[in-house]
Amino acid sequence: MKMYQQSITLPKARRGFHLITSAILHGAPGIRDFRKGLCQVFIQHTSASLSINENADPTVRADFETWFNKAVPENDPDYRHDLEGPDDMPAHIKASLLGSSVLIPIVDGRLGLGTWQGIYLCEHRDHGEARNVLVTCWGE
Amino acid sequence: MKMYQQSITLPKARRGFHLITSAILHGAPGIRDFRKGLCQVFIQHTSASLSINENADPTVRADFETWFNKAVPENDPDYRHDLEGPDDMPAHIKASLLGSSVLIPIVDGRLGLGTWQGIYLCEHRDHGEARNVLVTCWGE
């Protein structure tokens, strides 16, 4: 068994849900050197997150943004952490609901995703920065 | 260290939360060949998900369905992705809230779950298909 680690900087993205499967595969070409293994993508931030979901219809990603904005409202008067703007505390909560990493099996040198699965960058800030992700793979 | 990978097809399940710990152990008997390691179960779909929760009282699983149906309502007029029926977009959101995989330590040839923990298949579609999961284990 061997291990591979690659840091990738994803360019600034607008608030919302974005497909990054190709960006990960291009930024971490070592993924294809594993016949059988695992690939973790980990985001080193607390107001953006990663998820796996539908990779074809952009309205799915738009509806994710709609639902999360209703479920985690801005400007709740009960929030105490509000110095960085109304989108800040909701961004932290959304990030924990979705999680800071995805873990995907590698099968025959490819990510073992289902036909309709892609990796999402979930940018929860109005003006998020470039986001660092660490890709770590291990296996045979 | 060694690695083991096994694909399992879970039969069609009705909408709701289902215990699949035994199905995983039977479908991936190689789990018990690891003294110390990790076991990932990954679901290759975007409208069903996996989670770990209470394994004894079926009313817990029923209450999960109740809560998720209230929290992620069908027929929100703001959804744009609705061609496949009212349960489709909510299914995608529920799937990302719960996640597409669980990762469980292996201790002495057994899943290192707590006494009350079991693996749930979370089927979010009214008429879901059979679901493919990939089990990947690594360790000593």
Added chain:
Amino acid sequence: MKMYQQSITLPKARRGFHLITSAILHGAPGIRDFRKGLCQVFIQHTSASLSINENADPTVRADFETWFNKAVPENDPDYRHDLEGPDDMPAHIKASLLGSSVLIPIVDGRLGLGTWQGIYLCEHRDHGEARNVLVTCWGE
């Protein structure tokens, strides 16, 4: 590649969100023996969970408690699992929303967390017990 596994008992915590990064590093000193690898922390309970989020401002953790209590209300008359008190069923749901484990890359003998990331113990019961976590690391 090598593997390391360590069980840690976290002392009883009050209901809420608690930073445990230091407790994990002290309880599992073997983490620092990996130059490149992964570290999983897994909680063996169904009414407490783990997450990664902001490690500096305690009001963030307070606001997490506020949001989760509104999003997953107690005493919903539709809950059927209520024998262990009004905080029991919501605790199970919160635990699955956040997840039973976190998985963090190891880079040069340290957890590869971003500057503002810390590990949270999310205690969802009013009177939770001491909580067992299993730390498993693998890599070079």
